[in-house]
Amino acid sequence: MFNKLKNFIRPVRVRIAPSPTGNLHIGTARTALFNWLFAKKYGGKFILRIEDTDLERSRPEFEKDIINGLRWLGLEWDEGPYRQSERLDTYEKYLKKLFKEDKAYYCSCSKESLEKERQRQMQEGKPTIYEGACRNKKISAEQSQLIRIKNSFTEPIVFNDLIRGDISFDMKLIGDIAIAKNLRTPLYNFAVVIDDFEMKISHVIRGEDHIANTPKQILIQQALGFPRPKYAHLPLILDPDRSKMSKRFSATSVQEYRDQGYLPEALVNFMALLGWHPTTDIEKLLLAEIMEQFSLERIQKGGAVFDIQKLNWFNAEYIKEKTPEELLAAIASLFGKETIGDPAVAIKIITVGKPRMNTLRDFREIRNSFTLKEYDRSLLIWKNTPAEKIKENLLKTNEMLRQLLVKEFNDLKNLERYLMPFADSNGRGEVLWPLRAAISGRDKSPGPFELMWILGKEETLARLEKAIQKLNSDVE
RNA sequence: GGCCCUAUCGUCUAGUGGCCUAGGACGUGGCCUUCUCAAGGCCAAAACACGAGUUCGAUUCUCGUUAGGGCUACCA
Numbered sequence: 001m002f003n004k005l006k007n008f009i010r011p012v013r014v015r016i017a018p019s020p021t022g023n024l025h026i027g028t029a030r031t032a033l034f035n036w037l038f039a040k041k042y043g044g045k046f047i048l049r050i051e052d053t054d055l056e057r058s059r060p061e062f063e064k065d066i067i068n069g070l071r072w073l074g075l076e077w078d079e080g081p082y083r084q085s086e087r088l089d090t091y092e093k094y095l096k097k098l099f100k101e102d103k104a105y106y107c108s109c110s111k112e113s114l115e116k117e118r119q120r121q122m123q124e125g126k127p128t129i130y131e132g133a134c135r136n137k138k139i140s141a142e143q144s145q146l147i148r149i150k151n152s153f154t155e156p157i158v159f160n161d162l163i164r165g166d167i168s169f170d171m172k173l174i175g176d177i178a179i180a181k182n183l184r185t186p187l188y189n190f191a192v193v194i195d196d197f198e199m200k201i202s203h204v205i206r207g208e209d210h211i212a213n214t215p216k217q218i219l220i221q222q223a224l225g226f227p228r229p230k231y232a233h234l235p236l237i238l239d240p241d242r243s244k245m246s247k248r249f250s251a252t253s254v255q256e257y258r259d260q261g262y263l264p265e266a267l268v269n270f271m272a273l274l275g276w277h278p279t280t281d282i283e284k285l286l287l288a289e290i291m292e293q294f295s296l297e298r299i300q301k302g303g304a305v306f307d308i309q310k311l312n313w314f315n316a317e318y319i320k321e322k323t324p325e326e327l328l329a330a331i332a333s334l335f336g337k338e339t340i341g342d343p344a345v346a347i348k349i350i351t352v353g354k355p356r357m358n359t360l361r362d363f364r365e366i367r368n369s370f371t372l373k374e375y376d377r378s379l380l381i382w383k384n385t386p387a388e389k390i391k392e393n394l395l396k397t398n399e400m401l402r403q404l405l406v407k408e409f410n411d412l413k414n415l416e417r418y419l420m421p422f423a424d425s426n427g428r429g430e431v432l433w434p435l436r437a438a439i440s441g442r443d444k445s446p447g448p449f450e451l452m453w454i455l456g457k458e459e460t461l462a463r464l465e466k467a468i469q470k471l472n473s474d475v476e
Numbered sequence: 477g478g479c480c481c482u483a484u485c486g487u488c489u490a491g492u493g494g495c496c497u498a499g500g501a502c503g504u505g506g507c508c509u510u511c512u513c514a515a516g517g518c519c520a521a522a523a524c525a526c527g528a529g530u531u532c533g534a535u536u537c538u539c540g541u542u543a544g545g546g547c548u549a550c551c552a
Contacts, residue, residue, distance in 0.1 A: 019552045054551055111550065118548085127478045128548055146550050164481070173479060181550055188552050211480060212547040235482085242544060270488095273501085277489055281500045300482095300489075303545065307487045310502045320515085355515035382511070423511085432511035444513040 010202045012044025016070075016077070017192070017206075019051040020062035023253035024069035026306070027207060027237050027245060030271040034234060035205050036075045037272075037294040047199055048080035053191050058085070069254040073264050074287055082199070084191050091186040094194050094224060095147065095179070103223045104179065106144035107134040129175035146187075147180040149223060157215045162203075162232035162296050169215040177216050189213060193220040196229055205232045205296075208303070209244070232296055235275045236303040245306055257311075261334060261360030263322075266315040274304040284317055312358045319357050324350040331363050339364060345454065352450045370454060372463060375441040377470045382433035390434045391471040393426060397435055398464045401457070409457040416449045438467030 016032040018024070039046035048070070052058035067081065084091075098104035114130070121128045135150065153171030161167050179190035186194070192213075196204060211233050221228055239249040251257060257267055265286060272290045273283060277300070279293045319327065324347045331350075332340050340346045346367075353366035380390055397419065401409075408414055423431040436448035439460060445451065452460045 017552085021552070051552060057551070107550095109550095114550085122477050122548090125477050129478095161481095167480075169480075178550060185550090187550070192552090207546095208481070209546055210552090213552090233481085236546070238545080240487085244546070273488060275488090277500095281490085283488090283501055302482050304489090305487055307502070310488065313502055316515095353514090356513085427511095429511050434511090436511065440512090442512085446513075448511075 010200070012039060012042040013047065013200050013202045014039050014044060014205055015047040015049050015080075015196070015199065015201055016075075017049045017051050017195075018066050019054065019057075020059055020066060021054060021057040022062055023255050024066045025252055026254060026257075026271070027252075028066075029069065029073060029075075029254050029267075030237060030274060031205065031207055031234060032070055032075050033073070033268060033271055034276070034299075037291050038203065038205060038296065039078070040291045041294045044202070045078040046075075047082070047201070048077035049082045049195060049199070050080075050084065051188070051191065052083055052085045053186055053188065055085075055185075065253075065255055069258075072258060073254065073268055079199075082195070084186075084195065087191075087195070088184050088186075090198060091180070091191060091194055092183045095183050095186070095190075098149065098179075098223060101223075102150075104147055104149050105135055105137075105176075106139040106141060107146050107148045107176075107178070108137070108139045108143045109134060109145060111145070127173045129173060130177070132176045135176060141182070144182065146178045147182065148176040149179050149190075149220060151176050151219055153219065157218050159214055159218060159228070159231055161211075162230055163299050164233060164301060167211065167214070171215065171219070174215060174219065177219070179220065189216045190220060193217050193224070193226065197221070197224070197226040201229050203230045203232060205234065208233045208236050232299075235300050237274055238303040238305045240305060242303065242305065250306060250308060259334070261331075261362065262311065262315050263318045263330075263360075266311065266318045269318075270311045270314050273310075274306065275300045284314070316358050319360070320354060324354070327354070327360070327363075331360050334360055335364070341367075348454045352446050352454060369442070369445065370440075370451070372441045372466075375437075379437045379441070379443060380434045380467055380471065382429045385430050387471055389430060391468060393431045394434050394438060394464060394468050394471070396422065396426075397431065398461065398468065401452070401461060401464070404457065406457050409452065409460075412449060412453045415452055419449070434467070435464075439463050 014035040016028070016035050018028045018032075036046050038044070048067075050063055050066070052063070063081075070077070095104065109130075117130075118128045130148070132148075132150075134148070151171060151174060153174075156168045156170050158166050158168045177189065178187055180186045195201075214231060214233075218228060237245045239245050241249075245252055251260070254267070258264075268287050269283075269285055269290070272285070276294070276298055278285060278290070279298070322330075327350050328340065328343065328346055331346075349367050349370070350363065353363065356366060357363065380394075381387060382390065400419065400422065404415075404418065408418075419431075432448055436445060436451065437443070439448060439451045439455065440446075441463075455463070
């Protein structure tokens with residue numbers, strides 16, 4: 001019984017097949033994520049295949065970026081990376097097989113004539129197809145421009161998409177598609193079909209933009225007698241104008257988000273929710289938790305707009321969960337040790353700044369907010385309190401703080417316990433506002449105790465003196 | 477132009493014929509907390525594209541319209 005079942009249920013093997021013609025794209029990363037989730041959920045294998053058949057545009061540094069990006073996101077692969085450029089013998093073998101069986105032929109049409117034909121068809125309102133002018137011409141390999149496959153389908157091809165249901169294509173509208181430039185240079189649709197077969201891919205999970213390629217790939221599969229994998233086409237990630245995500249609106253590469261100080265947990269969580277939804281109302285989920293509840297049935301059909309606000313919220317949430325030490329390490333590795341300065345101070349800044357951070361990059365801005373800028377005397381005045389009273393309170397707090405040991409200054413709780421009774425008896429606003437204003441020099445800032453804790457005794461007292469002088473000179 | 481896909485709050489979505497007075501999250505607004513700003517807590521506004529069917533009953537099923545998107549390479 002079990003063996004019988006095994007004949008029908010193939011082991012789950014999925015792949016991510018990026019082409020190294022650019023940095024790891026958000027869309028590719030999300031496709032990788034869904035493939036990874038599917039593989040892990042069903043105990044299958046996740047395979048990485050680099051589709052570098054386009055020699056002109058493929059670059060090793062992009063491959064490196066893709067690999068680093070997937071690792072950073074925590075999407076480790078079980079097999080690979082395979083490279084199509086290293087598999088040319090295999091493609092040639094199958095190309096020869098097609099020739100031998102009279103299923104492929106050389107085409108000598110020039111790029112220009114093909115383009116002209118295409119334009120003409122479009123103007124006449126006809127579908128743009130290659131009708132097979134060279135099909136029976138017996139063109140030699142030397143005269144050839146490219147290799148085409150014979151499409152003799154008269155019936156439509158219907159395939160079942162796991163997300164969208166049956167999709168049907170009229171094969172007469174597809175024509176004899178190009179599958180290779182020559183025996184050593186396969187084209188995308190051909191290389192994909194060969195590799196998916198050779199790598200025993202069970203489920204092809206990819207972006208919606210590949211729906212139109214599917215009948216072409218099935219055509220090649222059938223010519224070669226390959227089994228058909230199951231298909232699932234994911235909705236696209238969209239820009240705010242609902243077109244396919246592009247650089248026009250926002251950063252499109254994973255690298256850019258990492259550089260901007262986004263955490264991998266946040267990006268993974270956010271990307272998973274672009275087209276998929278958990279089974280409960282809890283949206284904040286780690287990779288392993290998403291995997292637990294993942295299923296293709298819960299994937300949306302329509303495209304999803306990339307909403308940076310929600311990404312920011314996720315990122316802020318995950319930042320709040322980290323310890324200051326963890327954040328310090330992440331910031332140091334991202335921007336270099338020199339942006340941090342004194343680690344002891346940096347830890348304090350992060351502790352105070354954490355609720356204000358959307359990204360790790362915000363650290364710099366928060367750190368800079370502690371430098372004292374020139375400010376107006378009126379900033380020190382709380383509501384309608386007389387300047388004399390303000391000065392009096394400032395003098396008193398200055399005096400109290402002066403008596404504290406440096407060690408006592410470094411204890412945030414102690415600082416607060418020490419000063420609060422005075423503030424309570426003289427009015428919190430009248431004491432705390434001028435204190436905070438004097439130390440920060442700004443109308444908006446963290447609380448006075450936090451500021452003093454970060455700046456230390458010496459700097460705090462210096463700033464207080466300065467404020468008192470301001471009040472003295474202008475009070476006359 | 478042709479082919480294909482899609483359609484619930486501004487955005488991501490729940491919803492599989494009655495549990496819907498359409499639920500959650502982000503964002504937005506308000507209130508509370510409070511020395512300011514954040515953070516936090518509470519509350520609110522905000523959507524089934526339209527038109528025909530099917531049905532006792534449609535957000536949910538069917539058809540059409542409209543709107544959006546994708547593909548249309550010797551790129552992947």
